[in-house]
Amino acid sequence: MKTTPKYKLYREWIYLFSVIIVSVFFIMFNDSSFNDTLSAYGLDAYSLINYDYFSFREKHELENEIIGLKTKLITSESERIKFAEAYDENIRLRELLAIDLPDSFEFVYAKIAGSDPNSYVRTILINAGTNKNIEENDVVISDKGVVGIVINSGENVSKVKLISDPSNKIAVRTENSRANGIMIPAGHDHAQIEEITKTTPITVNEKIYTADFSTIYPPGLLVGEVVSVSDSSATINKKIRIRFIQKFDQIEDVFVIKRKSAK
């Protein structure tokens, strides 16, 4: 009588343990260049099937958008002229005082190529990659404020980690008191700010911006606004809850900021 080899009896378990080992291997070496390369291939493959299905918009919607943009352009232009004079003066004074010049930035336009498909993921895809010189840690913004940072780039598509990802800890400052704190995301659309003492005056609806000393985020980008402030914590710090200005499900167009260091 023919007997079944033992390994065939346990074949399904061997399959299970093999895939567990491979998965754990990937998790353990999540930041390795091997994973980054594989992910870049994944993004390249996705860019092949990514198609902008609903790029068309209604004519009147586009007309309204054009009118809005033209109005905004004229207002911005008049402000730009004022700021340009102040900027030139600032540069002259910095040169006189031998202070480092501020960094300047260039912007790369991109559209959303895919959003987080379930609630476990706090990443989106944009249709710009290494072909537009997008690199890891480039900051992504929209007209409403910070969106996130690039964590991986394929040739045509990049993966962006949203600022609402709970693994983020971002240095921020308040609008009025200019107090610096650490923002820690705590949900889909809100976060809390730590390390701001109870003596600092903070008001509801006060805007929150990225801090001046962040190595990744340029200073002064809008992050959110305060929804509640409490002194009930047992520590010396306030409990500040903020809401992100950005609605992450409604983003359509973004800009990737490329930092150009000043000499």
Added chain:
Amino acid sequence: MIRDQLKYGFILLLVTLFSLKFSALYAVYGVKPDLLLIFLIRRSLNDPQPQVAVLWGFFTGIIFDLIIGDVIGITSLSYSIVCFFTAFYKRTTSYLPSYKRTLVYVFGVFFSAVLINSVTMSGLPFYRNLVAFMIPCSAYTLMIALIIQTFKPTK
């Protein structure tokens, strides 16, 4: 046999594209269901071969991770385990009454949510993670799964 696998592969591709492109349409307060997991559990119930189910779970998860995942490997790990045990359990019995089938979905979806969230949302305390992410996501995923199950029951 191969035709079935190709059919599953094609549906899986459509589900992946749909969830990447249109997830905002069915998000409720930022909570979204895990459509891929629903598809994989249904596939495992329809074709209860653990060694095949585990490979489907693994490759679906790893492709998903490579395209949009933050922690590569966590979705593949979770999907593999859920698919394996769903198929394993279904194989042991020729008929599953509806309450047991519902329990398979409940265990599968909640296990997956706990495993993935614990790693990807590790910045949050566990209880907050449970309340803000795990329970809402599992509930929404289960609701969709049970609606589909009602209108198109698995074998």
